[in-house]
Amino acid sequence: xxxxxxxxxxxxxxxxxxxxxxxxxxxxxxxxxxxxxxxxxxxxxxxxxxxxxxxxxxxxxxxxxxxxxxxxxxxxxxxxxxxxxxxxxxxxxxxxxxxxxxxxxxxxxxxxxxxxxxxxxxxxxxxxxxxxxxxxxxxxxxxxxxxxxxxxxxxxxxxxxxx
Amino acid sequence: xxxxxxxxxxxxxxxxxxxxxxxxxxxxxxxxxxxxxxxxxxxxxxxxxxxxxxxxxxxxxxxxxxxxxxxxxxxxxxxxxxxxxxxxxxxxxxxxxxxxxxxxxxxxxxxxxxxxxxxxxxxxxxxxxxxxxxxxxxxxxxxxxxxxxxxxxxxxxxxxxxxxxxxxxxxxxxxxxxxxxxxxxxxxxxxxxxxxxxxxxxxxxxxxxxxxxxxxxxxxxxxxxxxxxxxxxxxxxxxxxxxxxxxxxxxxxxxxxxxxxxxxxxxxxxxxxxxxxxxxxxxxxxxxxxxxxxxxxxxxxxxxxxxxxxxxxxxxxxxxxxxxxxxxxxxxxxxxxxxxxxxxxxxxxxxxxxxxxxxxxxxxxxxxxxxxxxxxxxxxxxxxxxxxxxxxxxxxxxxxxxxxxxxxxxxxxxxxxxxxxxxxxxxxxxxxxxxxxxxxxxxxxxxxxxxxxxxxxxxxxxxxxxxxxxxxxxxxxxxxxxxxxxxxxxxxxxxxxxxxxxxxxxxxxxxxxxxxxxxxxxxxxxxxxxxxxxxxxxxxxxxxxxxxxxxxxxxxxxxxxxxxxxxxxxxx
Numbered sequence: 001x002x003x004x005x006x007x008x009x010x011x012x013x014x015x016x017x018x019x020x021x022x023x024x025x026x027x028x029x030x031x032x033x034x035x036x037x038x039x040x041x042x043x044x045x046x047x048x049x050x051x052x053x054x055x056x057x058x059x060x061x062x063x064x065x066x067x068x069x070x071x072x073x074x075x076x077x078x079x080x081x082x083x084x085x086x087x088x089x090x091x092x093x094x095x096x097x098x099x100x101x102x103x104x105x106x107x108x109x110x111x112x113x114x115x116x117x118x119x120x121x122x123x124x125x126x127x128x129x130x131x132x133x134x135x136x137x138x139x140x141x142x143x144x145x146x147x148x149x150x151x152x153x154x155x156x157x158x159x160x161x162x163x
Numbered sequence: 164x165x166x167x168x169x170x171x172x173x174x175x176x177x178x179x180x181x182x183x184x185x186x187x188x189x190x191x192x193x194x195x196x197x198x199x200x201x202x203x204x205x206x207x208x209x210x211x212x213x214x215x216x217x218x219x220x221x222x223x224x225x226x227x228x229x230x231x232x233x234x235x236x237x238x239x240x241x242x243x244x245x246x247x248x249x250x251x252x253x254x255x256x257x258x259x260x261x262x263x264x265x266x267x268x269x270x271x272x273x274x275x276x277x278x279x280x281x282x283x284x285x286x287x288x289x290x291x292x293x294x295x296x297x298x299x300x301x302x303x304x305x306x307x308x309x310x311x312x313x314x315x316x317x318x319x320x321x322x323x324x325x326x327x328x329x330x331x332x333x334x335x336x337x338x339x340x341x342x343x344x345x346x347x348x349x350x351x352x353x354x355x356x357x358x359x360x361x362x363x364x365x366x367x368x369x370x371x372x373x374x375x376x377x378x379x380x381x382x383x384x385x386x387x388x389x390x391x392x393x394x395x396x397x398x399x400x401x402x403x404x405x406x407x408x409x410x411x412x413x414x415x416x417x418x419x420x421x422x423x424x425x426x427x428x429x430x431x432x433x434x435x436x437x438x439x440x441x442x443x444x445x446x447x448x449x450x451x452x453x454x455x456x457x458x459x460x461x462x463x464x465x466x467x468x469x470x471x472x473x474x475x476x477x478x479x480x481x482x483x484x485x486x487x488x489x490x491x492x493x494x495x496x497x498x499x500x501x502x503x504x505x506x507x508x509x510x511x512x513x514x515x516x517x518x519x520x521x522x523x524x525x526x527x528x529x530x531x532x533x534x535x536x537x538x539x540x541x542x543x544x545x546x547x548x549x550x551x552x553x554x555x556x557x558x559x560x561x562x563x564x565x566x567x568x569x570x571x572x573x574x575x576x577x578x579x580x581x582x583x584x585x586x587x588x589x590x591x592x593x594x595x596x597x598x599x600x601x602x603x604x605x606x607x608x609x610x611x612x613x614x615x616x617x618x619x620x621x622x623x624x625x626x627x628x629x630x631x632x633x634x635x636x637x638x639x640x641x642x643x644x645x646x647x648x649x650x651x652x653x654x655x656x657x658x659x660x661x662x663x664x665x666x667x668x669x670x671x672x673x674x675x676x677x678x679x680x681x682x683x684x685x686x687x688x689x690x691x692x693x694x695x696x697x698x699x700x701x702x703x704x705x706x707x708x709x710x711x712x713x714x715x716x717x718x719x720x721x722x723x724x725x726x727x728x729x730x731x732x733x734x735x
Contacts, residue, residue, distance in 0.1 A: 009346070010346055013293070014281060014285075014293070017282070017285065018285060021285050021286055025286045055473070058473070059470065059473075059474060062469050062470035063470050065469070065470075066468070066469075066470050068289070068290040068310060068344075068346060068347050069346055070346055071345055071346040163345050
């Protein structure tokens with residue numbers, strides 16, 4: 001099963017590689033990983049997506065908690081939560097496609113953030129499914145490149161993950 | 164007080180109560196060594212290879228419970244130390260390893276003797292630090308000792324670039340008294356509800372079994388364990404790492420369990436209905452085939468490390484906490500129950516265990532003219548009365564020592580269990596002897612293992628360490644040969660150690676005493692002679708039966724109930 005784990009950790013050099021190293025050393029799988037400092041610059045917040053049966057995910061959480069730099073951890077999949085991912089897609093657009101692709105971006109509430117005579121860069125935010133759906137609707141051969149951030153997650157409700 | 168980085172490092176060690184540092188100098192740590200010799204409190208033990216430094220610090224830590232401290236240079240100094248760091252990590256040994264690093268401005272430029280020490284050691288340390296600012300040095304060292312010695316202990320590496328310990332840059336020094344880390348708070352007490360549940364289960368057991376591990380030794384829980392086991396009257400077995408926590412001569416002790424454990428211990432594991440695991444981690448050498456592990460048992464597991472619980476085997480009652488306090492609470496809870504175990508069921512269980520015991524799985528042939536390795540260990544036990552520290556290397560001799568030497572006290576049996584590091588025994592014995600100068604320290608080794616760190620014989624000479632080495636010399640990498648005999652149709656691929664040195668002369672060339680023993684009737688006398696030389700290292704080259712195997716044995720992929728006994732005996 002897919003799990004989205006939110007990790008609050010010390011913003012120390014090497015903290016990210018401790019997490020990544022743990023996954024490769026123990027043979028766990030990382031589907032996506034995002035990390036950036038929080039409002040308190042001494043802490044980073046990481047969202048990690050992994051897959052595994054309950055025993056494996058339990059072990060992953062225990063092993064992550066064991067890392068000295070990890071302050072707190074929450075399995076967002078345990079409750080209602082929100083996931084958002086940012087994607088930027090560079091599309092090859094020549095004359096007769098321009099209108100159609102603009103409309104498509106609008107339907108998905110995307111923004112066109114760069115324009116040339118032969119290209120658009122579309123910026124899209126949403127769940128991974130929505131981003132997949134957008135890519136599936138773009139006519140074949142028009143995608144030049146895709147960059148995705150991997151999901152960031154937060155639990156619904158008033159409670160927060162903090163120290 | 165204004166001090167340089169190098170002085171801060173040394174003063175921090177003093178403030179931490181460190182008595183000994185095991186190390187080897189080099190370019191990146193010259194400033195530190197200069198500060199080290201300028202003071203008289205921290206003593207430095209110069210090894211002959213950095214692996215020896217880590218094993219010696221490890222032996223010091225295992226035998227005292229205090230953290231071992233290592234000081235090595237950058238690059239090869241650090242990489243040579245890695246085997247010893249990994250050894251300590253696998254067995255949860257508290258250790259602080261200080262590694263020199265190239266100056267911060269050249270880090271990342273492939274400078275002379277530069278390696279990414281933090282990167283290389285990351286998977287085999289509890290934590291590591293790269294100190295880039297002298298102002299953070301004292302605090303980082305305080306953290307390193309705190310992390311190494313609390314919770315589930317382990318090695319911590321502190322990598323210090325040369326410019327951080329510059330003797331010309333002085334800053335005010337104060338060693339932090341307390342340390343608080345928001346991201347690291349080891350559990351101090353077990354959950355009372357879980358402990359109550361465990362007490363209920365234990366007292367209601369009809370075929371109980373207690374399985375104790377290295378955590379009981381490391382967590383100083385031996386006394387509480389003995390209280391528990393005696394109070395209940397239940398059988399107990401131990402892992403390789405846990406030997407000595409419960410006195411091996413006691414009737415309730417069934418011997419070691421696992422791959423080379425006793426028949427009675429493994430059968431009792433297989434048949435038990437309630438299993439209490441204390442400070443053990445269900446290692447593959449212990450469990451055998453996981454699907455067949457304790458098939459009818461409800462399992463209680465006490466461990467300081469939540470990640471050790473339910474890692475490989477499902478657990479019914481997990482208790483996270485330090486073994487000492489949890490066992491204390493559990494003993495209290497058991498007394499508070501006002502209930503006793505079912506005497507009839509327990510008697511029937513002990514009768515069953517008695518039948519397994521009657522197989523005498525550790526009996527061996529004593530009639531031949533060659534020295535049997537089992538006989539050598541038994542003789543060592545008899546001559547010392549068990550009153551000594553025993554270190555070992557890895558392989559057959561290690562298993563025979565675990566099987567035939569009856570450890571009565573914790574911290575007396577020093578060996579590399581998790582990583583299985585050949586070359587561990589001699590340097591580890593140095594650390595033990597330094598910590599216990601007036602005690603007898605015996606290193607039981609093999610002719611293959613000893614050749615992985617023989618250079619430390621020079622260290623032993625320099626520091627007058629009167630270790631007694633008992634080499635069980637069978638001319639083979641015995642355990643490898645045994646597996647090749649049993650599982651590879653006797654094709655001995657590279658397991659014969661050809662071109663062996665003359666160990667007697669080797670010992671003598673380092674200024675020690677060497678003795679060779681070839682006949683069973685000479686062994687006791689030779690051991691007594693060696694032990695009488697209280698101020699000398701004596702190297703006993705004991706020529707043993709070359710093709711003896713370690714039995715009993717659980718083969719690859721087999722369960723506890725599928726043991727091999729020695730060939731001449733059939734299972735009941």
